[in-house]
Amino acid sequence: MDQKRPFIIRESEGTKYYCACGRSQTLPYCDGSHKGSGKEPYAVTIETEKNVAICGCGLSAKLPFCDGAHKALHQH
Ligand code: FES
Known part of the structure; x- marks a missing residue:
């Protein structure tokens, strides 16, 4: 992941799969590109429609x- 902002x-209701390996062509979602990387996508169940902020920088402690x-x- 090389985006420096979320x-x-x-999101609508349902289970979403967010990329954990950084290879996906459809970030922030998983597109199956993690195969062979040893990583699995984050599965998040959204109960009711809401705004979410998905990490794009990879540094979050709450991925x-x-x-x-x-x-x-940005502090340079
Ligand atoms: S984009 Fe905000 S912590 Fe990564």
């Missing part, structure tokens, strides 16, 4: 969600 998405850690990338 993906803000309006797959953004926890604000990307701010450190």
